[in-house]
Amino acid sequence: MTDTEHSPALATPLRRPFNLSRRGFLGGALGALVLGVTLPGGPLRAQGAAAAVTPGTRVRAFLDIRPDGTVLFRSPFIEGGQGIFTAMAQIVGEELDSDPARFQVEGAPPGPDYGLIGGMRFTGGSMSVRMSYETMRKLGASARAMLLQAAAARLTVPVATLTTEPGRVVHAASGRTLTYGDLASAAAALPVPRDPPLKAPADFRWIGKPVPRIDVRDKATGRARYTIDLTVDGMLHAAVQHAPRLGMEPGLMANEAEVRRMPGVHSVHTLPGAVAVVASSWWRARRAVESLSVSWMEAKPGTARTMPADFSSDGHRARLMAASGDGVAYESDGDVAAGLRGAARVVEATYDAPHLAHGQLEPPSALARWNANGTLELWCPNQAPEMFQTAAASVAGIAPDKVILHSPMLGGFFGRHFLYETANPFPQAIRLSKAVGRPIKVIWSREEEFLRDALRPMGVARFRAGLDAHGLPVALNAVAVGEGATGRWYGRQPNAVDSSAVEGIAGKPYAIPNRRVGQIHIDDPAIIGFWRSVGHSMNDFFYETFFDEMADAGGQDPYELRRRLLANSPRHRILLEAVADLAGGWRRGPYTHADGSRRARGVAMASPFGSEVATMAELSLRDRTVQVHHLWVAVDPGSVVNPAIVAAQIRSAAALGLSATLVEGVVYSAGAPQARNFDAYPVLPPDRMARVHVRIVESGAKMGGIGEPGLPGVPPAVVNALASLTGQRVRSLPLSRAGFV
């Protein structure tokens, strides 16, 4: 990959991953999140009962070494394209001394062993590697120590005389070797050592290297299996038609008898907020369910989360824009009011960003089977197995330990597969399977997915900055208006700010002496959820684009102003200079490129998920079509496990950020989303992709996240470049709404 630079230059040893007290994905809401899942009947009754288990320590819960030496690893984290299965194989394989290529990895079942995110378990927040790195190293080292112990007994030699090579134990003095496969069952019977020694990073064979992903061949040959691909004996297929507006319930189905007679139809059902047809194939089920003519009844007054009949994106945006005041303070420094009063000049602007759909290419599905012993077996895409297990048990009316949950590989997720009540198909599969007495696989058509996805919230931000006589910012007042996803699902404290609503406006590194970031909470009538990089996905756009407005108003170059305000923050300043270096130097433009096009550049910084990122964009306009030629991204995640996967994730996140900048936005009108497929909800096509150049800087700081941090810098870098080129400030995304293509 010639476009990736990896400079593990600063040879600082890898440090401990974050503990949960730091700001970030969960931020101030962590307490609420923990509380939210330990409510009565919550998963973590099961974990409470097994309180003796320290997550990540019981080797047998994670590892099976087979006679042929291949390793089955049960991953606490679910693979959905981010490369976590490979990262786990590298980390565990490093200390186990087993080639990651010999690993087979699958999503672990629910259980107390896998709660590695502060005792909880989910795949999200760009947390998987940084939260589990040391624990997984120790796990691999423990397993290796057990294999050594077993070999010592087998060979009747002191364990200290033994070493390992990948996949085997070596007794150098006698030249004898034993394979891990030979030793596995004896080793498994031994106690797990408590504090096995770990390798010195200088001795790493796989960690820090661009080890090939373990799943690419299956994914290039159609062999990878996602939930939507699974079948079990006796299974029938189901398709659904949801209520046009959430909260409505099905009434009379005028042509039900007719539909029952359609080819392959087994039965017709009503479900909460939906109707369903069970049939011998999904196509037959879909055709039948879409033929049903259903009288939908309005929601009963007081029903939670109903979609108002008059809800529109324009109306909601206007409501957010009209919110007045400075909101509840989240972050403040100095005296912003005094700073603004004393300013030589005041700059103001208001920004907004739309609801976004996840658009993962695998439509949601779920497969449920009731077993003869009273257990319920459930296969469904999910990022949080224990939470899904508990929710499934509640729908099924059985104890959580009676739910056998399988968590298959995800055909993309980007935050789509958290527990979102009305946005997950598994309750339908459970109910239908119970009703017909056979296993059922429910698939949502793409159209149903667009109707019931949990959207990235809509957001607005108002800024007011004071500049001194030299044009330097001395005060900045920022107000974020809207609702955050974390507060929606894990409990919002009254009069406390949900960090997911302000992250990316708060937490900025620039030395502006008087600052205040506040939030005004306004309920989002849509079902909202986590979308790759969460609040950062819009808030860094708001802040970093306004930063350029401050720079312009003060007659400052936006790159140089950033450098100046980062003078006392070396990690950020180095990264900013690194991205300029990667781009062949900063030049704002407009300038004429060798191909004759007029081009300009924009720059942005972001501090998402424990990592630091600097982004530059170069673009031109052809008529009104924005052509983003290059994105340069310098990322400092502290240290990395797999630089190739890091670069791939930065590219992927940059693509999603570019998509959101150029073309994406969910539009509601009269309570209904106007787009129900990719024809009306465009996502970035190949010919709009930019060349993405990545430089990884390993500063040695605490390990940060990787899956999301590449995204937040892209929208502001692109929109700043567009302003440099055209003089036009776009304050509302996507650009297609501002008259660009």
Added chain:
Amino acid sequence: MDLTINGVTQRVEVEPDTPLLWVLRDTLGMTGTKYGCGAAQCGACTVLVDGQAIRSCVTPVENVANAAIHTIEAVEADPVGRKVVAAWVEQQVPQCGYCQSGQVLTATALLKQTPNPTDGDIAAAMVNLCRCGTYEAIATAVRKAAGA
């Protein structure tokens, strides 16, 4: 009706207007071909019909009853397909992987018809959506496969 898929002719009992995609997936259990949009928007369902890349989600099965259908399950039985898969692995193209069956078959069709494609040929042929944004790696892999 009889369908010839990956060189094997088999009889299926389905409504003639059933999309080929669902015959493959539900009737024949060949799930390597993916459902993404059902509206010929994304290309995840791409298969080869008489060597042409087509969107099986909108192709009535009756239209392909006398055609040679090739799916991802047999891609490596074809020398061009084998090169494409090798390039996909070498370039580490897939992320979530869900669109990649369609991408690999689209590339295979391109290289069977145009063994030495220009960048313009590649851009014109490789139009399937990838939500993980693997577009650069896809284009690089196609060029590598062409040169292999």
